[in-house]
Amino acid sequence: QTAMAEGLGISPSYLNLIERNQRPLTVQLILKLASVYKVDPHELQGETKGSIAALREAFSDPLLAGELPGDQELIDLAETAPNASAAMVKLFRAYREQAERLSDLNQLLAKEGRATALSGARLPADEVHEVFERRPNHFAALEEEAEAFTS
Structure with a gap:
């Protein structure tokens, strides 16, 4: 050295x-x-220029609307934390791939007549909450089974 x-x-x-x-x-x-x-x-x-382009692509995704850092901030991120930058780009690409797979699955199910509202942004808890809202907390079959069980 x-x-x-x-x-x-x-x-x-x-x-x-x-x-x-x-x-x-x-x-x-x-x-x-x-x-x-x-x-x-x-x-x-090095790969700073490629990293900056990949970071810009990740930050311009609609999921991060309004969060696009300026060029200097992207340069600083790529230069000072290259491993973190690479990991973020890797995560973004995996996210994008999964979103595309989810979209493909939606299209396939729609073609088969089994349309569903699959969405990468929804959590399972959101779907359960929606079911409870649609059925005002009343599930006749479940209540009948509960009564039969306790009798």
Whole structure:
């Protein structure tokens, strides 16, 4: 680490901060790295641009309406917490995949004449509550069975 820092013309402590994503990798330092270690500067930029695009896509989903962070906030998130950013994008893609599967299932059931109101945004408790509202807490068959059981 010390030799690398010397080769780049920076202090070892500054290099350590860069490695821990606590300092930005500046354009000047990228060019110096490319020159000293004979690598393509584009490879040193990592996947930040792709991460930013993926984060922007996730935050622009209707589920998060009105929550789209600005470009600088997305850049900061991608650069300072790359693992958290990647995990969030992974969760979003899994959510999107499940939403698509749910939509496909809805279409299949509708084609078979078994239309239902499946929705990824509804909780089972919401559906139970809706049943109670439709039947004013009265279930004749259940009450008859309860009376027969207690008799």
